[in-house]
Amino acid sequence: MITLKINGAQRQFDGDPEMPLLWYLRDIAGLTGSKFGCGMGLCGACTVHQDGVAIRSCVTPLRGIAGKEITTIEGLSNGDHPLQKAWAAFNVPQCGYCQVGQIMQAASLLKKKPQPTDQDIDEAMAGNICRCGTYQRIRAAIKSAAQEKA
Ligand code: FES
Ligand code: FES
Structure with a gap:
């Protein structure tokens, strides 16, 4: 058990x-x-x-x-995590399939590093693949969420 x-x-x-x-x-x-x-x-x-x-x-x-x-x-969260709000504001998802994993990966990053650098973001998110190529919007949304938390 x-x-x-x-x-x-x-x-x-x-x-x-x-x-x-x-x-x-x-x-x-x-x-x-x-x-x-x-x-x-x-x-x-x-x-x-x-x-x-x-x-x-x-x-x-x-x-x-x-x-x-x-x-x-x-x-x-109840859908109001800063990342989830930023994801909506930046209209990040395309097909959406990868996006839950992207948000959970980013949430782990912000927990460890509330103000991540571009390099921090690139390193943390490198293993999360998006077939739709939404990487630019993901990065923008993470930065926006980090600012909101600042
Ligand atoms: S389904 Fe787990 S890493 Fe791809
Ligand atoms: S939004 Fe389609 S795989 Fe990422």
């Missing part, structure tokens, strides 16, 4: 401890904001937070997160 803590709620799981967290979130917990992209830790679509730090849930087995605090986009 594994005790999970997701978005502040405790859950018990007695299935396969090797199940990737993303599978649990989407298929069992019904938290479908996190997306399946590559399933190999290469695209960032599945990004969630473990104790406030961005992780790839597609390659994180449930046994590895026992006792850790997991936050998904559903638990990040």
Whole structure:
């Protein structure tokens, strides 16, 4: 039996401890904001937070997160996180598929570095792929959100 803590709620799981967290979130917990992209830790679509730090849930087995605090986009805020407001203001998404992962990655960055440099942003976001090429708007939105928090 594994005790999970997701978005502040405790859950018990007695299935396969090797199940990737993303599978649990989407298929069992019904938290479908996190997306399946590559399933190999290469695209960032599945990004969630473990104790406030961005992780790839597609390659994180449930046994590895026992006792850790997991936050998904559903638990990040009520939709009023500075990044979410900036994402709307800058009309960032195109198809939208990668955007939850982008926001969760950026939220982890701002938690660690509230005033990131361009290099900080580039380094933090380098592993989050957007097939639609929304990178310029993502960067602008992160800077705007950082200013709002300043
Ligand atoms: S689906 Fe997890 S990194 Fe691509
Ligand atoms: S908005 Fe389409 S993949 Fe990023």
